[in-house]
Each structure stands twice: as structure tokens, then as C-alpha cells.
Amino acid sequence: IQMNQSPSSLPASVGDKVTITCRANQGVGNELDWYQQKPGKPPTRLIYATSSLQSGVPSRFSGSRSGTNFTLTINSLQPEDFTTYYCLHQSNYSGWTFGQGTKVEIK
Amino acid sequence: QVQLIQSGAEVKKPGASVKVSCKISGYSFSELSIHWVRQAPGKGLEWMGGFDREDGDTIYAQTFQDRVTMTEDTSTATAYMELRSLTSEDTAVYYCSASYTFAAYWGQGTLVTVSS
Numbered sequence: 001i002q003m004n005q006s007p008s009s010l011p012a013s014v015g016d017k018v019t020i021t022c023r024a025n026q027g028v029g030n031e032l033d034w035y036q037q038k039p040g041k042p043p044t045r046l047i048y049a050t051s052s053l054q055s056g057v058p059s060r061f062s063g064s065r066s067g068t069n070f071t072l073t074i075n076s077l078q079p080e081d082f083t084t085y086y087c088l089h090q091s092n093y094s095g096w097t098f099g100q101g102t103k104v105e106i107k
Numbered sequence: 108q109v110q111l112i113q114s115g116a117e118v119k120k121p122g123a124s125v126k127v128s129c130k131i132s133g134y135s136f137s138e139l140s141i142h143w144v145r146q147a148p149g150k151g152l153e154w155m156g157g158f159d160r161e162d163g164d165t166i167y168a169q170t171f172q173d174r175v176t177m178t179e180d181t182s183t184a185t186a187y188m189e190l191r192s193l194t195s196e197d198t199a200v201y202y203c204s205a206s207y208t209f210a211a212y213w214g215q216g217t218l219v220t221v222s223s
């Protein structure tokens with residue numbers, strides 16, 4: 001299974017609404033998580049099972065799915081949101097597959 | 108509070124092996140699926156393999172299949188990842204991750220530098 005994440009870089013401003021997409025090359029059900037990673041830190045999970053918000057994560061983060069296309073939406077970007085995001089598909093058969101990452105940068 | 112504490116940074120020569128540990132506290136070790144992920148400098152996240160608690164199987168990424176071994180010691184709630192035949196391309200931060208359905212936790216990372 002391959003996960004194609006786009007864009008690789010996303011210029012934005014504080015208060016913007018942004019979307020990041022991951023496309024699977026085959027059906028993966030709802031087995032898709034979204035992670036945030038800040039420089040020098042381990043990733044932290046934002047969304048699991050496509051659209052479930054991890055406890056403690058702000059509600060401006062949301063996830064959705066259309067077929068094999070998965071979307072992370074950040075409503076009203078905050079200064080601390082300018083960092084890198086990854087999608088992750090987990091399979092009991094083929095293991096984990098990460099997207100290539102999206103760096104949300106200040107425009 | 109679940110904590111994953113990894114062993115310290117390592118410097119290795121090409122051809123050597125490295126063994127990284129990940130001690131888990133704050134949750135039942137036997138209920139967690141434990142995986143290992145690495146990140147080369149300036150690069151993305153790369154899954155290496157892991158143990159799925161539901162299946163009871165350890166699965167390795169094809170890239171590492173021949174030179175990685177993942178084990179665990181349930182008596183000390185510690186997971187281990189050993190990588191053999193190191194090259195400079197194995198220079199990376201290595202993370203352990205422990206998860207169950209509703210939560211995922213990561214260690215702080217262990218920097219492994221491979222240099223002659």
C-alpha cells in the first residue's frame with residue numbers, strides 16, 4: 001500500500017483554513033491516522049480512524065474521507081500549528097505506511 | 108501517564124550493530140502494540156516494523172527484513188530493536204511507539220550515528 005500525501009509544502013497565514021490530503025493506492029477502509037511533528041520532537045497523533053479526534057487535541061483539527069482520499073483540515077491556523085504533518089495507514093498484513101509529510105509554513 | 112523512555116544516543120562504526128531499548132510505564136505492557144520508526148536527518152518518518160498485540164505477530168518492513176530484530180522483555184516492560192550491518196545511511200533518530208485503539212505514545216527518540 002502506498003500513501004501519496006500532498007502538498008509537500010503549504011504556505012499559509014495565521015487564521016487560515018488549510019487542508020492536507022493523503023491518497024491511498026488501494027482501499028484502506030478507515031485505517032488512517034494524522035500526526036503532527038514539531039522539530040526535534042516525536043510525532044503526536046491528532047486524528048485516528050480517519051476522523052476521531054485524539055483526546056486533548058484542539059477541535060480546529062478534523063479528518064475526513066472520500067473513497068481512498070483522506071483529508072486533514074485545520075480551521076483557523078494558530079502560530080503553534082506551523083510545523084509538519086504526516087498521514088499514517090496501519091495494516092495488520094502490510095505494516096505501517098506513512099505519507100511523505102506536509103510542512104505548513106508561514107506565508 | 109504512559110511513558111516511553113528510550114536508551115541514549117549511540118555512535119557506531121560501519122558494519123556494527125546497535126540495540127535500542129524502550130522502557131514503557133503507566134500502562135499494561137501486554138496490551139500495547141509496539142512499533143519502531145526512524146527518521147533520517149531532514150527526512151520523513153520510516154516504519155521499520157513492530158509487534159501487533161492483536162495478532163501476536165512481529166512484522167518487519169521489507170527494507171529491514173534481513174537485518175533487524177525486535178524483541179521484548181515483558182518482565183521489565185521493555186522493547187528492543189537491534190539493527191545490524193550498519194551503514195552511514197542508517198544515521199537517524201529511532202523512535203519506539205506504543206499504542207492501543209484510543210491512544211498512541213512515542214518515545215523521545217534515540218540518535219544513532221554511523222561514522223567511521
